[in-house]
Amino acid sequence: MIKQLRSQGAYIVDIAHQIGCSERTVRRYLALPAPLTGKPKTPRGSKLDPFKPYIDELLGQDVWNAEVIRQLLRERGYDGGVTLIRRYVQPKRSLRASKQTVRYETIPGEQLQHDWGQIRTEVAGRLCTVNFAVNILGYSRYFHVWAGPSQDAEHTYESLVQAFRYFDGVPKRVLVDNQKAAVIRHDSGGRVVFNAGFLELANHYGFAARACRPQRPRTKGKTERMVGYVKHHFFQRYRSFDSYAHLNQLLEQWLSSYASQRTLRQFQQTPAQRFEEERHQLSPCPATDFDTRYYDIRHVGWDAYIDVRGNRYSVPAECCGQRVNIRISLDGELTVYDLRGQEVCRHRMTNRKQGWQTVAEHHDPLWQQVMPVQHRSLAVYEEVLQ
Numbered sequence: 001m002i003k004q005l006r007s008q009g010a011y012i013v014d015i016a017h018q019i020g021c022s023e024r025t026v027r028r029y030l031a032l033p034a035p036l037t038g039k040p041k042t043p044r045g046s047k048l049d050p051f052k053p054y055i056d057e058l059l060g061q062d063v064w065n066a067e068v069i070r071q072l073l074r075e076r077g078y079d080g081g082v083t084l085i086r087r088y089v090q091p092k093r094s095l096r097a098s099k100q101t102v103r104y105e106t107i108p109g110e111q112l113q114h115d116w117g118q119i120r121t122e123v124a125g126r127l128c129t130v131n132f133a134v135n136i137l138g139y140s141r142y143f144h145v146w147a148g149p150s151q152d153a154e155h156t157y158e159s160l161v162q163a164f165r166y167f168d169g170v171p172k173r174v175l176v177d178n179q180k181a182a183v184i185r186h187d188s189g190g191r192v193v194f195n196a197g198f199l200e201l202a203n204h205y206g207f208a209a210r211a212c213r214p215q216r217p218r219t220k221g222k223t224e225r226m227v228g229y230v231k232h233h234f235f236q237r238y239r240s241f242d243s244y245a246h247l248n249q250l251l252e253q254w255l256s257s258y259a260s261q262r263t264l265r266q267f268q269q270t271p272a273q274r275f276e277e278e279r280h281q282l283s284p285c286p287a288t289d290f291d292t293r294y295y296d297i298r299h300v301g302w303d304a305y306i307d308v309r310g311n312r313y314s315v316p317a318e319c320c321g322q323r324v325n326i327r328i329s330l331d332g333e334l335t336v337y338d339l340r341g342q343e344v345c346r347h348r349m350t351n352r353k354q355g356w357q358t359v360a361e362h363h364d365p366l367w368q369q370v371m372p373v374q375h376r377s378l379a380v381y382e383e384v385l386q
Contacts, residue, residue: 146162260272332349
């Protein structure tokens with residue numbers, strides 16, 4: 001407007017008065033170059049454009065990490081940087097499903113949550129990875145921890161056996177993660193296929209098995225938090241252990257004297273106080289503990305030995321050629337049973353370098369069956385040669 005009025009012959013003072021600004025402002029705008037005229041620029045295409053449908057597909061699969069997306073795009077020929085991807089993804093983040101969740105509280109005796117944790121620490125003078133199972137009652141937050149060298153099925157089941165013994169009762173449901181010791185798979189219809197051994201454990205104690213939805217660990221958030229609690233409290237207080245038995249002994253002392261006496265902010269009670277309300281709602285433990293020993297079948301050779309984990313162990317001679325059942329305890333004791341379920345022998349598990357494990361009495365009947373060697377006079381062979 002200033003330039004238009006000036007071109008019509010208006011004085012600067014009149015332009016300033018008409019527009020409502022100072023003369024200095026009028027002169028400054030008159031000194032500016034005229035705006036360029038011509039066709040508006042068309043935005044250049046981005047090298048990300050051909051890949052945007054695939055990015056949208058990844059976002060629909062809940063893949064939001066820009067670096068992960070860039071690696072997947074490189075497999076399809078993308079040679080650009082990660083910044084373009086971030087600029088494209090950022091406005092869409094508001095569409096991402098919320099992780100907000102409602103805290104779910106259970107009634108007394110209703111649920112136990114199970115999970116494993118790992119930490120590097122010293123056992124018997126050697127730095128190793130210690131696995132520890134946390135089993136927590138949902139209502140009281142009263143929990144038990146049991147440590148072992150592995151997270152296999154036998155140790156998983158043993159951790160629950162130890163927890164039920166510690167609580168002196170069994171809850172109605174046990175919620176587990178999707179480890180193979182408990183869950184084989186989730187069917188397309190949402191049905192959970194549990195490990196047969198875990199179902200035997202559930203039947204023995206009378207609890208209902210439950211599994212978290214895949215990739216949703218917050219379903220068992222109580223035990224997830226306790227894994228971190230054990231790492232940052234117990235394993236900061238104790239740094240070395242003589243054995244796993246020593247470690248578990250210290251854990252139980254720490255649980256009763258410290259962990260169960262902490263104040264829960266949301267309830268203003270300790271887990272021990274809330275457990276007094278919950279213990280009466282737990283089902284009683286069965287008369288015998290569940291047998292968590294490793295189970296398998298072996299075929300006895302004609303030399304009265306069986307092969308077990310790389311070494312050979314003797315069994316009574318009357319079992320030669322038969323099948324036998326074996327059980328291996330977590331502390332390395334091998335027990336052999338015949339097909340009637342009768343125990344026939346026991347061994348301590350050893351490695352192959354220590355040699356075959358033999359009980360002499362097992363082979364006595366075999367030596368009695370050996371035919372005596374026939375002795376001949378050398379004269380017999382002399383006559384043949386002549």
